[in-house]
Amino acid sequence: MNLKLEILNHNNMNIIINNNSREVAEGCTLERLIDEIGYKEFKFAVAVNNQVVKKTAWDETILYDGDKVIVIKAVSGG
Amino acid sequence: MTSLVIAGKTFHSRLFLGTGKFSSNQLMQQAIETSGTEMVTVAMKRVDLHTPEDNMLEYINKETIQLLPNTSGARNAREAVFAAQMMQEIFETNWLKLEIHPDPRYLLPDPVETLKATEELVKLGFVVLPYISADPVLCKLLEEVGAATVMPLGAPIGSNKGLRTKDLLEIIIEQSNIPVVVDAGIGAPSHAAEAMEIGADAVLINTAIAVAGDPNVMAQAFKMAVESGRMAYEAQLATPHREADASSPLTAFLD
Numbered sequence: 001m002n003l004k005l006e007i008l009n010h011n012n013m014n015i016i017i018n019n020n021s022r023e024v025a026e027g028c029t030l031e032r033l034i035d036e037i038g039y040k041e042f043k044f045a046v047a048v049n050n051q052v053v054k055k056t057a058w059d060e061t062i063l064y065d066g067d068k069v070i071v072i073k074a075v076s077g078g
Numbered sequence: 079m080t081s082l083v084i085a086g087k088t089f090h091s092r093l094f095l096g097t098g099k100f101s102s103n104q105l106m107q108q109a110i111e112t113s114g115t116e117m118v119t120v121a122m123k124r125v126d127l128h129t130p131e132d133n134m135l136e137y138i139n140k141e142t143i144q145l146l147p148n149t150s151g152a153r154n155a156r157e158a159v160f161a162a163q164m165m166q167e168i169f170e171t172n173w174l175k176l177e178i179h180p181d182p183r184y185l186l187p188d189p190v191e192t193l194k195a196t197e198e199l200v201k202l203g204f205v206v207l208p209y210i211s212a213d214p215v216l217c218k219l220l221e222e223v224g225a226a227t228v229m230p231l232g233a234p235i236g237s238n239k240g241l242r243t244k245d246l247l248e249i250i251i252e253q254s255n256i257p258v259v260v261d262a263g264i265g266a267p268s269h270a271a272e273a274m275e276i277g278a279d280a281v282l283i284n285t286a287i288a289v290a291g292d293p294n295v296m297a298q299a300f301k302m303a304v305e306s307g308r309m310a311y312e313a314q315l316a317t318p319h320r321e322a323d324a325s326s327p328l329t330a331f332l333d
Contacts, residue, residue, distance in 0.1 A: 017127070018126075020127065037127060043168050044125065045165070046167075047160070047164060050160065052164055055167065070164075071124065071125045071127075072122045072123065072124055073122065073125045073133075073168065074120055074121075074122055074133070074135050074168050075121050075134060076097035076099075076103075076120060076134050077096065077097060077098045077119060077120055077121025077122075078096030078097070078119055078121075078236075078282075078284035078288075
């Protein structure tokens with residue numbers, strides 16, 4: 001039981017997404033994270049640690065423990 | 079009426095519309111269509127991961143409308159450049175309303191950071207339309223670093239006070255080699271007509287239409303005012319005089 005828990009912990013990590021902590025699997029890509037968020041009808045812009053990551057690079061961007069992810073969407077404005 | 083060209087793109091309507099403050103996306107869409115506008119401003123915000131919302135972009139026909147994302151929320155040049163790059167990802171355009179106002183009370187734009195950001199963003203390939211105070215010297219500096227237009231304010235954002243900066247706007251219009259768009263403070267169609275009559279190339283309206291009792295009819299009123307003001311400017315207005323100048327012959331016919 002203890003061993004199982006240890007493996008589970010070992011395989012997960014925490015990232016910060018829009019100021020909220022979220023547990024993701026180790027080796028999780030940005031693409032997978034955005035999939036998990038859902039709302040497929042939206043077009044998102046994403047930055048990891050304040051660097052904009054273009055959509056074409058989401059699948060090759062691997063997240064690391066403690067990464068800060070910002071996900072932004074379109075809204076109305078003047 | 080002549081067309082307006084910004085960064086090589088032709089606009090038949092000289093009314094630009096902000097999309098904020100409408101009570102629904104449907105009303106916004108209606109006002110966009112009625113106004114005849116070909117350029118609307120849009121913004122961005124962090125996604126609320128728990129509350130899905132309506133996707134406002136579905137209400138804008140991108141075939142006919144140029145999106146103008148704004149950097150509202152940026153407090154300095156560094157934040158504005160970051161915002162611009164995020165915007166480009168979402169809206170797939172390199173057009174940008176550069177807006178840097180660190181003070182939330184009056185929302186007055188920071189001239190130093192705006193100039194710095196314009197220079198950097200132009201180098202990065204953005205078409206930059208900076209929102210600024212009505213400062214003729216700043217306008218020339220922005221022109222030199224490659225701004226596509228200047229967008230001086232008539233009065234603070236959302237104040238509906240009209241052209242409080244009229245004398246300065248006239249100097250800006252006289253000196254500018256790039257289009258001048260009066261942005262902010264226009265609260266009534268008469269203000270918009272006044273801006274067009276003094277030679278502004280376009281006006282950007284948001285609050286006055288969005289919060290009107292009937293935004294759709296107000297959009298129509300602004301459309302007419304902008305067209306009317308521009309027509310008057312192109313037809314060349316008569317100059318004001320202090321004394322009367324008779325419109326009828328004064329030769330005597332009663333003696």
